[in-house]
Amino acid sequence: MPKPISAAKVDPKSSPKQVVLRGFFAKGNMGDEALSHSIVRHIGPEFSYKFALNSPALDATATHWPYKGAKCIDSLNRGEVMKPDVCGFFLGGGGLGLGFGYNQMICARRAGKAIVHSGVHIHEDFFSKKDPVMVDASRAMLKLAHVTTVRDRLSIDVLKHYDVPGEWAPDWAFGLAAEPWAAPLPSSDYIVVTFRARPPDDVELITPWLQGVRDFAASLGCEIVVVPFDAGDAKLAAKLGFGDKTIKDLYFAPEKAKHVIAGARAVVSFGRFHPVVFALAEHVPAFAVDFWFARETGHKTTLLLREDGMEEGIYHRGLLDDFTADKLGARLSRLQAKMKKKPFATYPTMLADLGKRIQALMHAH
Secondary structure, three states, X not given: OOOOXXXXXXXXXXXXXXXXXXXXXXXXXXXXXXXXXXXXXXXOOOOEEEEEEOOOOOOHHHHOOOOOOOEEEEOOOOOHHHOOOEEEEEEEOOOOOOOOOHHHHHHHHHOOOEEEEEEEOOOHHHOOOOOHHHHHHHHHHHOOXXXXXXXXXHHHHHHHHOOOOOEEOOOHHHHEOOOOOOOOOOOOOEEEEEEOOOXXXXXXXXXXXXXHHHHHHHHHOOEEEEOOOOHHHHHHHHXXXXXXXXXXXXXXXXXXXXXXXXXXXXXXXXXXXXXXXXXXXXXXXXXXXXXXXXXXXXXXXXXXXXXXXXXXXXXXXXXXXXXXXXXXXXXHHHHHHHHOXXXXXXXXXXXXXHHHHHHHHHHOO
């Protein structure tokens, strides 16, 4: 089975050739930190890195890899991306909307830098059916990238419709290696549960599902382990009565969280995308509960599961009555049968190959 990129950390300031990374980084959201970790490791130690952040003065920039030792610049600073020692600008990954990072991308392209737009989604909301000028503008902006990769197949259909070059590639977190550590885990089997904080009504919307989670865990003979993906998630877990089952403070250590998930019988994610990615990457069955939607939508987690043939893991408010131990158990059995075929085993190799192509592009500029 192909292995993800090693967890060995590259030095973010080891090379005079610099790559600027622009994303939703250094805010202690584990999903986005998984992306920054994976992207840096895949582009590799041949470059040093600048991080374009909304708030470059965050404590994270001084204390956590890969920001520690790297130069962190304001996302409005266009001059930094045009400097001679910068060879490329990487925008992504994650659910970055129309216009995110475009000011620096435009300036980097004008200065002759390599442009990579990767690990994102590009849906119809990037365009306007009522305004052809807006369609042309969006198309032109997206074409600034020398390499564009999207993490769902729906985005490929949109790109083709608007004649924008691009290709599908797995979410970058699929290529992040789990890091073994002495996690405070129960001695018995366990399932991992994540809750996404979405105030003001998250407690009200999630509470009806909690008995189903407890019954499901009990039916498997499992304990419940809660892995928050940011500090807000940890506070929500405590409000929901799971404070004593929570492994906190892994927000900047996604590799360790992935190790916890790798050992689980199943993952149940209330609103979070990357716990599902971590689970699939480790071939652990995952259930995604989009608790704020009354029916199935094109939400990123639903798209991931449906496009990759794991639709048994999809839940929304319209399926609350099916969220029982018996029905979850039946779905789990079907997901386990699919996981035996290791459907995501090639994803790390795809990302390693993409990383090499990006390396070559950066060296050419």
